[in-house]
Amino acid sequence: MSARARPLRHAPLWLIACLLETAVVADGRAQTPLDSARIGAAGRGLDGRAAINQAAGQGNAQANQAALSLSSDGIASAAASARQQLEPVAAAALARRAQARIDAGAFADARGLLQLNQSAGAGNAQLNQFALARGGDGSSALDDAALAQVAGPAAAPLETRHAPGLREAAIADDAFRGGQGVLQLNQTAGTGNASVNAIVLRLPGSAP
DSSP states (O other), X not given: OOOOOOOOOOOOHHHHHHHHHHHHHHHHHHHSOEEEEEEOSOOTTXXXXXXEEEEEEESOEEEEEEEEEEESSSOEEEOOOOOOOOOOOOHHHHTSEEEEEEOTTTTTTOEEEEXXXXXXXXXXXXXXXXXXXXXXXXXXXXXXXXXXXXXXXXXXXOOOTTOOSOEEEEEOTTTTTTOEEEEEEEEEEEESOEEEEEEEXXXXXXXX
16 A cells, blocks of 8 residues: 655644634633622512622622611601721732622512622722601701711722733613612722712601
């Protein structure tokens, strides 16, 4: 039998370079840890009050507070206060990628008071506060200026030179669709973020 020589086929140099570059980038991303907080199509049809905290990472602080005061023939007073203090975060935690997502259909048709904190990353502070007072002889609730003070000092000093490439916070278009009532939402991805939602309602004594 005679063996026939077959010509060798070589890949173009530009193709080899592209393949190597893609492999290096993909491998580098695979080695970078990811802090991922994700809510799927959950919480549909909630009725009443729901307080939810979801965190992925290190050194995150979250709180949901609600104060209600009702009186038919007296004075109603409602107040809520909070102070969040964060500890220093290790440099290794700052190098992690962060992703916070709320998917389609989440909390659809929810009714009432929904307080939600979602955080991915390190050293983030989140707070939701709701105060409602209704009295026959008058009502009193903590004012907006006092509530705003809870934001600081919220976060400890953080180093940012190790910031990763991916920091994503996303909410699907049809999340929370059809909801009624009050929605308080904090969503952060990254390091050293501080966010507060404060709502104060003083209702008249007469029936609505």
